[in-house]
Amino acid sequence: MDFCTNSCDYREDRSCDDGGPESDYQGCPLGTDCSDCGPRKIDLDQEKPKFHTFSGSDGLYKLQQKYGGSVAAMLRWNGLWDVASINVGQKLAVNAAAGKVVQEDRVPAAEKARRQRVKIASRVLSERSLFGKRYEAYLDILLNEKKTPVNKPPCVMPSHAELIRDPLPHMEDPLPTLEELQARFQPTEANGWWSPSDCEAMDTVAIVIPFRNRDYYLRGFLAHMHKLLRKQKLRYQIFVVDQVDEKKFNRAKLLNVGTVEATKVVPLDKAVAPGYRFCFIMHDVDMISLSDALPYNCPKEDEGGPRHLSVYTVSHRNKCLYKELFGGVAALSYQHMVATNGYSNLYYGWGGEDDDMSARVRMGAGLKIMRPRLCSGPCRVHGDCMRGMGKIPGYEETQDENFGVWYMLGGRPEDVRDKQMDPKNLKYLGYAEDRYPAEGLNTLEYKLQASTLARGGLYTHLEVKL
Ligand code: UDP
Ligand code: BGC
Numbered sequence: 001m002d003f004c005t006n007s008c009d010y011r012e013d014r015s016c017d018d019g020g021p022e023s024d025y026q027g028c029p030l031g032t033d034c035s036d037c038g039p040r041k042i043d044l045d046q047e048k049p050k051f052h053t054f055s056g057s058d059g060l061y062k063l064q065q066k067y068g069g070s071v072a073a074m075l076r077w078n079g080l081w082d083v084a085s086i087n088v089g090q091k092l093a094v095n096a097a098a099g100k101v102v103q104e105d106r107v108p109a110a111e112k113a114r115r116q117r118v119k120i121a122s123r124v125l126s127e128r129s130l131f132g133k134r135y136e137a138y139l140d141i142l143l144n145e146k147k148t149p150v151n152k153p154p155c156v157m158p159s160h161a162e163l164i165r166d167p168l169p170h171m172e173d174p175l176p177t178l179e180e181l182q183a184r185f186q187p188t189e190a191n192g193w194w195s196p197s198d199c200e201a202m203d204t205v206a207i208v209i210p211f212r213n214r215d216y217y218l219r220g221f222l223a224h225m226h227k228l229l230r231k232q233k234l235r236y237q238i239f240v241v242d243q244v245d246e247k248k249f250n251r252a253k254l255l256n257v258g259t260v261e262a263t264k265v266v267p268l269d270k271a272v273a274p275g276y277r278f279c280f281i282m283h284d285v286d287m288i289s290l291s292d293a294l295p296y297n298c299p300k301e302d303e304g305g306p307r308h309l310s311v312y313t314v315s316h317r318n319k320c321l322y323k324e325l326f327g328g329v330a331a332l333s334y335q336h337m338v339a340t341n342g343y344s345n346l347y348y349g350w351g352g353e354d355d356d357m358s359a360r361v362r363m364g365a366g367l368k369i370m371r372p373r374l375c376s377g378p379c380r381v382h383g384d385c386m387r388g389m390g391k392i393p394g395y396e397e398t399q400d401e402n403f404g405v406w407y408m409l410g411g412r413p414e415d416v417r418d419k420q421m422d423p424k425n426l427k428y429l430g431y432a433e434d435r436y437p438a439e440g441l442n443t444l445e446y447k448l449q450a451s452t453l454a455r456g457g458l459y460t461h462l463e464v465k466l
Contacts, residue, residue, distance in 0.1 A: 208258030305367030342441030
């Protein structure tokens with residue numbers, strides 16, 4: 001049957017996005033980018049469950065090539081922990097519809113009810129872990145709707161046009177020394193926070209940087225970010241979470257640590273009181289937004305979900321790697337961190353930790369990933385990624401071609417990590433959305449060796465052992 005609708009988000013952009021023959025991208029379901037691809041022959045059985053009997057010689061990678069989707073998705077659909085645990089003759093679900101059938105059969109009703117109870121309890125536990133000793137104070141403000149007396153007008157984010165009028169250089173040349181930066185960018189409030197003097201900052205933003213041995217990038221990052229965050233009229237502080245043990249680098253766990261440590265020092269009356277917002281921007285140290293209008297404020301409560309901000313890099317201007325991508329730079333409100341139970345603590349070494357969070361956000365907490373520009377890349381987990389995506393409201397009409405595009409600092413050969421994902425991480429990824437209530441913020445343990453306002457408060461340096 002020939003089928004044609006124009007419901008794809010990327011219709012009329014002169015590239016065919018429906019994943020069919022000769023298409024440029026696989027961003028939308030077949031037959032929905034009619035203006036760029038023309039009508040398609042639709043296999044009406046496509047959404048029916050498809051199974052494959054495992055012969056032993058047809059590894060998951062081959063099945064992925066044959067049926068689409070990803071290895072991680074196949075593991076998830078079949079409730080498997082790793083590739084080695086598949087038996088010859090086993091009937092495998094190879095599309096999302098079949099995955100649902102397997103899940104339904106696999107989990108008995110009593111277990112489903114237990115998981116629901118765990119989910120509810122985990123929310124409370126993770127909220128308590130986040131606020132720690134200040135939990136009672138937080139509840140007091142929240143439950144009694146305690147208003148904070150202010151005598152200044154609320155700060156308003158300057159308009160897109162204003163922000164891009166005099167663009168900041170991406171990398172100052174020559175780069176200021178740390179002494180120069182220290183002289184220019186000092187905090188104005190207690191505990192290392194900065195806020196504008198002429199208005200009341202309604203958004204408090206903790207920039208959380210996972211870090212080890214990247215001083216070379218940090219200086220460039222600080223030189224740029226202090227200017228940008230001040231331009232956007234935010235209350236902010238930069239937290240550098242430095243892994244000082246000998247273990248493999250664990251980006252996600254460092255982000256959880258930064259979240260908890262930032263919450264310890266946030267002025268609660270300006271973070272959780274009515275009208276205020278408090279959020280975390282999880283930020284790789286080597287990324288700089290090309291557009292000064294990229295919003296570093298907090299996601300609004302009714303926006304749909306956390307924001308994934310680093311959609312495109314300069315070298316991949318029109319190519320976002322894949323739709324579920326959540327790495328690089330992402331903004332989550334404290335409510336989002338509670339709803340997802342934060343990041344997983346299990347991912348040591350490169351890769352997968354951001355994909356795990358993406359699954360927590362969309363499939364665990366039922367939120368959307370909101371972006372400054374839509375991602376035109378493929379769905380990695382075939383069939384279940386289209387619904388959980390959106391665009392940050394208010395930016396639909398921008399002509400700013402740098403919006404959502406990022407410059408990556410440096411790239412010194414000695415800093416390039418081995419990008420081979422540890423098989424353990426792939427295994428964890430296979431059941432991310434089932435595991436999230438039981439592991440994350442509510443099970444976070446670490447040793448804080450030191451917390452210092454470095455260079456008079458240019459940034460907060462947290463030295464941690466994981
Ligand atoms: N990182 C770090 N030291 C390391 C490895 C990673 O500080 O040894 C931090 C740094 O903020 C970096 C981020 O983790 O930007 C992501 O790591 P990387 O750039 O190696 O991964 P990619 O972004 O290329 O996947
Ligand atoms: C990894 C992610 C990473 C992405 C982009 C994926 O294969 O799982 O952790 O962010 O590639 O490099």
